[in-house]
Amino acid sequence: MKEITEYRFPEDLHTMKESELTVLAEQIREFLLRRVSRTGGHLASNLGVVELSIALHRVFDSPKDRILWDVGHQSYVHKILTGRADEFDKLRQYNGISGFPKRGESEHDVYDSGHSSDSLSVAMGIAKARDLNNESFEVIDVIGDGAMTGGVAYEALNNGASMKAKVIIVLNDNQMSISPNVGGMTQHLGRIRVSTGYIEMKKKIQESLRGKGAFGEGIFKSLEKARDALKYTIFEKCIFENLGYKYYGPVDGHNISELTEFFEAAKSLDEPVVIHVVTKKGKGIKKIEDNSDIYHGIGPFNIENLRPLKKSEGISWSAVFGNYLTEMSGRDCRIAAVTAAMLSGTGLDSMKEKYPERTFDVGIAEQHATGFAAGLALQGMRPFVAVYSTFLQRAYDEIVMDVCLQNLPVVFCVDRAGNVGSDGETHNGQFDLSYLSHMPNMTVMAPSNDRELMDMMEYTLELNGPCAIRYPRGECPMWDAGKDEYLPIDGRCSVIREGGKVLLAAVGKAVHEAVKAGNILTENGIDCSVVNARFVKPLDEAGIIRAAEGKVLIVTMEDNVLCGGFGSMINSLFAGLKNSPEIINIGWPDEFIPAGNTEELMRKYGLDGESAAERIMEII
Ligand SMILES: Cc1ncc(C[n+]2csc(CCOP(=O)(O)OP(=O)(O)O)c2C)c(N)n1
Structure with a gap:
């Protein structure tokens, strides 16, 4: 056998024998393990879709046929099979x-995914456009059972049932979201999986058809007959059929020949079809199969014992939040935690x-x-809703209508804010600073x-209205009782240092960069003030105006886009004042920031303390 990087994929898949494909699957697993151990990434989901990806690329003709991956974290094998292994x-x-x-990376990637x-x-949009343009190709959508807890999937299913544009929906059911999957749909899929009478019948029919060239509609017709006979006894008619879709499954997602048969058959239909594929997340490596939540997304690890290479010395923001919420919940039985399928990620395990x-884990919703x-x-x-900043974008309207309009005391603990x-x-x-700050009552x-985070959580109880507390990914800096001054969280900003003609006003993670910039400026003979705003809305206007007295330059710093963020709030504040100092805003530009190391990206985009100091020294 060749090395993974020596194949010409996807072309080679079409000429490989089934025995070779089985070996290839193992080679791909080995390759994934090695490469992801060095870079980190989404491992368990990809190990689970090796055979599925091989079968898809064997049967369908990408990029002519369009293969879509929901979320897309499980697309590594697809990338390998479309010539990107090296x-x-x-x-x-x-x-x-x-x-x-x-x-932008490959013609085989149909759309940029990431959100579930x-x-x-x-x-369905692609399929409809295809039909209107009288084109001929297949549209295949691979969607996980976790992703099927997200409401927008049902909006599409509802619409697609009446539109009838042909899409082959491959439901990849591994019973896991990141944590074990939740909700009624999961239970429904579980009942289908254990309808063993139907599965046994299906196997017998497949065996009798195999070797007779009875691909295509033949298989499906026989399956339908068998199922109709069993329908009122042991087989529960599934939701997809009730909505008007053809449904076939469950199919063994690690059996390339069975998958191939079903995909070939799906090709022969001319209506939307759901193929229910059952896979094991982490397939092939026992420790990963048994701990697929931990190996869902991981940093670099030791390939021998699968342990992380980098031991974090400190405690993460998520853990500070989760532990303190648990403590608060012991004192106040009104407190509840809500997560949308990110229980561990947001630090809610102890809660x-x-x-x-x-x-409450409500699913990806x-x-x-x-x-x-x-x-x-x-x-x-x-309620405290613990959610990643990027995913909270989904709930913009509900935050406005269901929370802010009613002035309800819901606290959004916005994790992974800023660059990730x-x-x-x-x-x-x-x-998030931009899309939350313009909402009335928020x-x-x-x-x-850590101390500020905990005090802010307490302060939300006093405020008794909609609140958002945003904090970044990674390690949480500890408040130092011996060194740091304590100022209660009560709507005021905190002045870290005073002096000079320059005011550095920062918020959140950027406060540390402002302090660094302040130190560099002092070393270079430029005295300055540094303010930790703490509140983006409402701003402590009086406190910030006081800190800006006598200054010629205000520099705002934030880990948010400049457009509509903290800096723009400061601009508006000073726009109405006489003799306003010059203001420059430091934050992310109006662009999507690519993947990379956060520190390096901050340097590149000028968000770090050194860059801020250099910029100020140029101006001064
Ligand atoms: C809107 C949104 N919320 C949360 C996430 C985080 N997330 C990434 S993958 C995942 C689980 C997906 O489960 P499933 O679709 O079954 O795929 P699997 O990893 O099991 O193959 C979650 C919750 C996301 N990507 N998008």
Whole structure:
């Protein structure tokens, strides 16, 4: 056998024998393990779709046929099978290949994905355009059972059932989201999986058909007959059929020949069809199969023992949040935690363990999470919605309508705010200060250390209205009782140092960069003041105006896009004042920031302390 990088994919797949494909699957697993151990990435989901990806690329003719990957974190095998194996050394790095499908990267990547559950809509749009243009190709959408907990998938299914444009929907059911999957749909799929009478019948029919060249409609017709006979006894008619889709499955997602048969058969139909494929997340490596949540997305690891290479010395922002929420919940039984399928990621494990009845994983459903929290708040509870900044974008309307308009005490704990590094464009949380600050009734805060985060969480109870607390990915700087001054969280900014003609006004993570810039300026003989704004909305206007007295230059710093962010709030504040100092704003530009190392990206885009100091020295 050749090395993975020596094949000509996808062409070679069409000429390989089945025995060779089985060996290829193992080679791909080995390759994934090696490469991801060096770069980090999404491992378990990709190990689970090796045979599925091989069968898809064997049966369909990409890029003529369009293969879409929902979320796209499981597209590594697709990337290998479309000629990108030798680029895996730079997976998820600046100028390297993305960890998600990306149109700019390959003609085989149909759309840039990263957020869950939207692929069916896109697939149906492509299929409809194909039909209107009298073109002929297949549209195949691979969507996980986790992604099927997201509401927009049902909007597409509903619309697609009446539109009838042919899409082959491959439902990849591994019973896992990142954590074990939740909800009624999961239970429904589970019941289908264990309808063993039907599965046995299906196997017998397949065996009798195999070797007779009875591909295509033959298989499906026989399956339908068998199922009709069993329907009222052991087989539950599934939701897809009730909506008007052809449904076939469950299919063994690790059996290339069975998958091939079903995909060939799906090709022969001329209507939308759902093929329900059952896979094992982490397939092939026992430790990963058993801990697929941990190996869903991981940093570089030791390939021998699969342990992470980098031991984090400190505690993450998510953990500070989760631990403190658990503590608060012990004192206040009104407190509840809501997450949209990111229980561990947002630090809620301890909360779930201690107060399971007040911890809600609602599935990949940020909109529903927000409305649900509004309902809890209407009944006197104090919900904390723990959510990544990038995914909260989904719930914009619910935050406005269900929370802010009613002035309800829902607290959004906005994790992974700002730049997130190697997940890149689709996952950066660089917009939240902008999209939250313009909502009436909303208080927007950004802590710069653990104590501020905990105090802000307490302060939300006092405020008794909509609040957002945003904090970044990674390690949380600790408040130092011996060194740092303590100023209660009460709407005021905190003045870290005073002096000179320059004011550095920063918020959240950027406060540390402002302090660095201040130190560099002092070393270079330029005295300055540094303010930690803490509140983006409402701004502590009086405090900031006082700090700006006698200054010739204000420099704002934030880990958010400049457009509509903290800096623009400061601009508006000073626009109305006489003798306003000159103001420059430092933050992310009006661009999607690519994957890379966060520190390097901050340097490149001028968001770090050194760059800020250099810029100020040029001006002064
Ligand atoms: C809107 C949104 N919310 C949350 C996430 C984070 N997320 C990434 S993958 C994933 C689980 C997806 O499960 P599934 O579709 O079953 O794919 P699997 O990893 O099991 O193959 C989640 C919650 C996301 N990508 N998009």
